[in-house]
Amino acid sequence: MSDTTASPGQITASDGMSLKAKLAKATRRSKIKALLMVAPLGIFVLISFLVPIAMMLTRSVYDPVVSETFINAGPLLARWDGKGLPSEPVWEAFAKDLKIGKKNKTIGRAATRINFDLPGSRSVFTKTARKIKRVKTGPYKEAMLKIDKRWSNPELWMTIKRKLSPITAGFYLNAIDMKYTGTGEIVSQPDQRQIYIMLFKRTLWLSFLVTVFTIILGYPVSYLLATLPMRYSNLLMIMVLLPFWTSLLVRTTSWIALLQKQGVINDLAVWLHIISDENRLQMMFNSTGTLIAMTHILLPFMILPLYSVMKTIPPSYMRAARSLGADQFTAYIRVYLPQTLPGIGAGSILVFILAIGYYITPALVGGQDGQLISNIIAYHMQKSLNWGLAAALSSILLAGVLALYWLYNKLVGIDNMSLG
Amino acid sequence: MAVTASDKPMVRFDGVQKSYDGETLVVKDLNLDIAEGEFVTMLGPSGSGKTTCLMMLAGFEPATHGEIFLNGTPINNVAPHKRGIGMVFQNYALFPHMTVSENLAFPLSVRGMSKAEQAEKVKRTLEMVELPQFGDRRPAQLSGGQQQRVAVARALVFEPDLILMDEPLGALDKQLREQMQYEIKHIHENLGVTVVYVTHDQSEALTMSDRIAVFEDGVIQQISTPDDLYEKPQNSFVAHFIGENNRLLGEVVETSDDGNCKVKIEGGHVVSAAAVNVSAVGERTMMSLRPERVEINPDEGSVPNVLEGTIKELIYLGDHIRTRLEVAGHDDFIVKLPNTYGHKSLEEGSTAMVGWHTEDCRALDVN
Structure with a gap:
């Protein structure tokens, strides 16, 4: 009872116990209850997510x-x-x-x-x-x-x-295109064996492009969603969500049908005499294909956070700006756009993180130069069975994502992020 | 201060109609002149069309028919930002990503004013609303009353001739609301700007306005000064909407040339009233009588109308005693008894005489 009796100067409840102890006692039951409620999920996450990740990370440096x-x-x-x-x-x-x-x-x-x-x-x-x-x-x-x-x-x-x-450290060296020589020195891989740095760069660049394109395409759609009358906005929302609910594989293969050399778009362009039959565009099985398909597939992840932010911006702000003498454009740039920044931030970070780990779409439509880092990780997991290298590549990717998250938190503040 | 519109009104609504869906009219044939320097309030229940009128004047809603003039120029096709009208919004609409100073500087900077001039004007306006030290705060860091002042300051800072206010005090608590009513009234008096104010709160309208336009069903029911509106309502909607009134239903039995009439009410009593909205014998009428204009147990012969009533309820309200009686079949006849020194004390269940002057009882339409 020593810690529950009040020391002089402490605020006490009417029976002489310290108020803090009293409060802790009173809330203990509800705390235990809350803990028990999250316990199943906690255990599930621990077993199915945290432990495997930890084991994977161990593999990247430990090889007995x-x-x-x-x-x-x-x-x-x-x-x-x-x-x-x-x-x-x-x-x-x-x-x-x-x-x-x-x-x-x-x-x-x-x-x-x-x-x-x-x-x-x-x-x-x-x-x-x-x-x-x-x-x-x-x-x-x-x-x-x-x-x-x-x-x-x-x-x-x-x-x-x-x-x-x-x-x-061999796996990590390998993952950044370095190696040990026979005598234990660290040197760069020969030029023809340097692929991972290039793949990381390509993954980051492509993810960046996908993020930019989803902002450009998603922003007007979100704006319409947030401002159209209920009847139309509901219809539009369904049009946004329908592909979102469709299987990823179906959407990717439909892009193949559209973009391939004998596909719909090329056929149409030839038929309209925009291009000749011999010069059909190569839009598939290269990074263009990956870019187009991934932009489409990740678009909802930009639209939904943007929409949820825009929905909370009352139209009176724009009206106020107009009444204060700003034309439509100025009002938009100086009043509306800044208020949607948390949505742009949330959407961008979501799309970017999803994009740098993307696997199925580049695997199907990427061809040779549309492959991303996750495809090579999958290759080392499934084909070459070099799990250590796969783990090293994955953990570099994970570190990159965490660094981005940290940067975002520093710049925007994670509290300002709204995922709807 | 102009009470009636002069020859050259600042704002003129000329036969303005508004429909959102093409089926029903939200505003039906609005004609209204507002003189320079006037404080006009559009008062009405929600859905009466008052806010729509304000939005048409601000340029956010186009008029379906008719023309709106500002200083003699038709403005139907002028974009909102070119009208130069200051506006205070219901929830203030202060830009949350800007500080108070930046909010105030916004209308100045879009007009291309120099930074130094902006700062000077912002400072002066903040001082006017008594918030000189709050320039660097964000709107979210201010109390409701302070946000309200900033919203008013932002509408004033670019010195418009006309300010529109859309229920600006609706979000404040009672005490603050009353305080702000006086402050806005004083700002209006000091600057001489024209104000069009929209509210559904009648006491707010009575406190601040030069003229009040009572809206109902898309039509101005009456537009007059606050005292006229209260004391001489033109129809039973206005009488009922502004203040409290006793309603006596009856039938006109006699009209006279002096503008009065005699009305037979329930129980066969005949009372005299001012004929406002009745013209012929036999017409049904609703008479309106303000509770504070009724006398309890009046001296013999001092008032022309006297009826007997039974006291049902006495409610002590401090400054007055609210007395509910049953008179001529109506059991909700209210009399406000001022709590003066040595006032007549009454008892529930006892009978009392109630009396009033003819001009205080207005025979209106039955709606």
Whole structure:
């Protein structure tokens, strides 16, 4: 009871307990109730969202496969000074690990990891693992060199040694088009292997363009929605929402039907003799296609926040501006537009964040140069199975989004954002 | 101060009609002259067409028919921003993204005035509404009364000759509203601007106006000075809308040349009244009688009309005692008894005589 009895100077309730303690006691029940009500959602979010993200982020820096596979050779190789080739005990331990790895079928995974850093080295491990079981006695160095003479390459050993450490910055370096050399230096990837920086730039640029176009197209629509009489604005709202409710896949494929070389728009243009049959426009399977389709698909995310802000601006502001002597244009620029800025901000941040993570549309209509960073992340998740790199790319993207959010909060204030 | 419109009115509505849907007229044949320097109030219940008239004058609604003149020039085709009319809106419409000073400077800057001149005028106008230190605040940081003053200041700062006010005090509490009524009235008197004021609050209209136009159903029912409006209502709508009145239903039994008539009311009593809206014997009429013009137990022979009533209820209201009686079959006959020294004390259930002068009882139309 020591903390509930009042110390001198504190405000007390009539029974002598401190008012703070009394208040806490009185509100405890409702606090617990509120907590219990959000608990199911909280647990769901934790399990299905936060934990997977945390695991994914861990993967971008943590990769224990190599050290777990070379469990015997690892400690020995760690003590190796990196000059020349390792000594016989290392080779022996290695041969042992390769045998175990072959039996457990873990050698392939470890080899793939090393292959990320030293392309072409995968077969060294698989080939040696296949043949090493016939070698019963040492010296193992000669035996392994006989199986594959690439074992004599010190760079291979340096790479293995580096890969033994489960904590690695390699994925992040990879994600920004850098790499470790065999000797552990950080250098740029060769020009023909530099793709991620370019993809990040393209993703940001395309998202920026999509945001700009949704503002240009969405602003007048939102204005009409907010100012037209109920009858018309409801109809218009349905026209905005109908595509919004339609499956993303359907909308994307309809854009293919419209934009492709033998598609509706090209056919129409040829028929109207605007373009000749040989010079049909390539509007699909490039970044133009991605831009058009994404602008259309993300348009509602601009219109709805804008609409919700415009709806709250009474027409009397414009009337006041007019009565004070401003013509329509001046009144619009100086009175109406500034009041819609929170809506533009909210819509922009929403569209931009959705756009930089967009996947399906660029995958379907993007072709070669319409692919975005999320497509390459999906590729590394599903095809190349380089999850570490996928995680590194994702976390860079996530960091970018959080930085934008921070910037927006600094400039506009998140309280001013209205999502309707 | 002009009470009746002069030959050259500042504002003239000439046969103005307004319809929003092409089926019903919101404003039916409005003819109204407003003289320079006049304070005219458009008073009426909601939906009576008063705000529509104001919006047509401001230029936000086009007149369906007829012409509006400002200083003798027809303005039907003049855009609102070229009319040079100051306006105070119902919810002030202060621009929320600008400070008070920026709000006030807005009409000056769109007129291309220099920054120094703007600052000077803004300062002077803020001083006039007694808010000199509030220039840097945002409208949201002001109280309702302060916002109201800023709205008035913004409508005045570019020195228009005509100011329109659309129920500007509607959002304020009673005490502040009364205070602002006097302030607006004083501003009007000091600056000599013409004001057209719209309200549904009759006491506001009576306090401030030179003339009041009572609107109902798209038509001006009566336009006159506040005292005429209250004391000489022209029809039963005005009598009922402005102030409190006792209504006695009856039938005209005799008319005379002096403008009076005799009316037979329920219970067979015949009373005399001023014939305002009745012309012939046999017509039904609604007579209007202000509660404060009725005398209780008048001296013998002092008033021409005396009836007997039963006191049903006495309500003590401080400055007066509200007495409800049953008179000639009406049990809502109200008499306001001033709480003067040594006033006659009454008891519920007792009988009393009520009497009044002929000119205070106005025989009007039955609506």
